[in-house]
Amino acid sequence: MPASRSATSLGPGLPARQQSLRDHNLALALRVVADAAGPVSRAQIAAATGLTRATASTLVELLLAGGLLRETALLATPGSGRPAVGLTLAPGGLGGLGLEINVDYLAVTVVDLTGEVVLREVLDGDQRGLSSAVVLQTAARLAASALAEAHERGLRVAGTAVSVPGLVRDGRLVRAPNLGWYDVDVPGVLRREPSLAALDLSVDNEANDAARSEVTALLRSFLFVSGEIGVGAGIVLDGVVFRGTRGWAGELGHVGVDPAGPVCRCGARGCLEVVAGLEALTRTAGLAPTQGLPHGVALRAAAEAGDPATSAALEAAAVALATALGGALHLLDVGTVVLGGAYAQLAPWLVPTLTRCLQERLLWSGWERPVVRAATRGPEAASLGGARTVVTRLLSEPERWLVT
Amino acid sequence: MPASRSATSLGPGLPARQQSLRDHNLALALRVVADAAGPVSRAQIAAATGLTRATASTLVELLLAGGLLRETALLATPGSGRPAVGLTLAPGGLGGLGLEINVDYLAVTVVDLTGEVVLREVLDGDQRGLSSAVVLQTAARLAASALAEAHERGLRVAGTAVSVPGLVRDGRLVRAPNLGWYDVDVPGVLRREPSLAALDLSVDNEANDAARSEVTALLRSFLFVSGEIGVGAGIVLDGVVFRGTRGWAGELGHVGVDPAGPVCRCGARGCLEVVAGLEALTRTAGLAPTQGLPHGVALRAAAEAGDPATSAALEAAAVALATALGGALHLLDVGTVVLGGAYAQLAPWLVPTLTRCLQERLLWSGWERPVVRAATRGPEAASLGGARTVVTRLLSEPERWLVT
């Protein structure tokens, strides 16, 4: 399995110094441990990286001293020879925090270096109508308490990822229509909470972070489709979210699926969003427009009850989704679709038709089957994905966390 | 302007040695010279890269010895102080060769380190019906003669890029329907020509290489749409062609644009290809199916003559293209479309409608205008793009070309 990923120090355009060698090789050694199933020996690190045993040893020494690795029991050696000392990622040493601010809940997740969830909290409640300052203060308190709790358990949080349901540019939330927020300096406001003041904060779109939460060793490239009132996609290529030239990539909702379809709020005709978005689904299913309550819940209930109008609406949505996704998969050459957001709950009714239509549509379905499945995470998805991102970055630049 | 690009030595997963430092910094220094408008001094290289003047000097010394750089006249210094020695890419030293094998012509282009065309030859002639062995032998001879000619002018060709109109996987041409070729070992056959035997040969899809030929310092991310009987796209992101997980990315032709459209040979309904491909265009325009002669020529003639059926057909194609491209631009967050292949010739009739429809469709057209324009290159596009790719790779790993 290729270690892959990227961005291990030595950015292009930057000069390489001796220190860069160290940084690169530290990350390399650390990644071997992170990607391995069980404990790993120094000799195995040397073999896997191509470095000398001598170098591997010194690197491991530094990582141990920095609290990133931990020695475990001896490894069971197959043949004869001196037994190896096992090395694993240090649990409970360093970790990452993810904080999600969404329309009807706030969520926080803390993970350790292994990516395991240490701590999670979801705070339900409709945030619409509240000012951004108030909501962000609540979120900041939530994060601060999680931070304190994590600290109490001996976990140093290395950074925080904030997920928001809107367009992010240079760390600022440009607009979040569903919250009614425009041009909010999210990190700035969060940092007013004293215990967050010094933290390394990064902000990204909620769908991107949710997509990241679905990355596994086996599934590293896929399209994460988030179906809510709007329809968005997180494009994940080899474990990395593709953001496009301006960070606006993944606008699946405004892919045209029917030139004869209804007019969208964007002005065009037959966008996926107006055909298969939750509002359209609810209307086509003949359900009353739900106030406050998420559309997904009502739809799922109706589908479970076997309501024929709802079934027909879901069928039509699946066909439209297949058209849009077929185009996207052809363009990007990706083989897997993960249904997230409200689509995850509706997956049992969407997947069969969607899969069938995609198979009919995709040029390469004769060679490789397209895979469509529901997201595995609920509302904690984005905060988990954010927290994992922090950890991934940590693993790729460990030098920042070594005591000097 | 960011130097960007990528892949300057030190691949992820590989250990970093002292030599890697050298390699990285050599490429860095070389890129400064390559990206600069005029000659550059050692001191400027040092300043631009962040390296010491001492290091910059030794790097330049190596690049001079390797024939990659050349000293020019002194630079006009603005103030006082010792005048600087100018450095430029060595013209006529190392270069790259691009060879295109297409349905109705063969083409070869040789460029020097600066990307300037040194030599070009196009051999017209329908290749259909001929066996791959025969065609490839002709192509090999063409390349060999270009190689000899270049050699005579003192140019060392560092590598060769072969462009083919079909699906490439691991260097093999899996299938090229328009040529009727299936599973051809292109490099293997080409290497039977003695003077090509030792060359570094790489193979890629013709549309990808044509797309590369449109990359400039100002335009580094765009969608290159190649309209022939099929419709393909080369996705260029920050100067690099995006290939997808299996190398099949850019299949724009089978993006669905009309659920009520005609059935495509892929089995689906309303693919872009059956609505706006050349065959469809010719048919809708009421022109006789042209034998041998490229469809594009007949269409352009009819359009120039003001034939109303042709105008209507082009208008309809532009609308369909806008639907497909709107989706693609939304997904990828790219702002520019370059029309290539036969679309380039038809651009005057396509661009106005296409631009208008895209502006109506794109969410961000209020902030930034989408740009649609015709490709600047004719049949030499792919071979030029291929040759440039060779040079780009050369510039990113200069250590391979330094005498030891």
Added chain:
DNA sequence: CGGCATTTGTTGACCCATTGAACTTATGCT
């Protein structure tokens, strides 16, 4: 039970690339 092969991890001399500071070279300005 003892010697031996085998593998792990460590030590120290060596190599090599970048740094930093001093130095030389070549020009413009006064």
Added chain:
DNA sequence: AGCATAAGTTCAATGGGTCAACAAATGCCG
């Protein structure tokens, strides 16, 4: 002519990886 200024070079110092030898810890076999 003298001085300021900037370009390019030299050389000892720094630091990181390699290499080979070695010590440590185990299994195997006689």
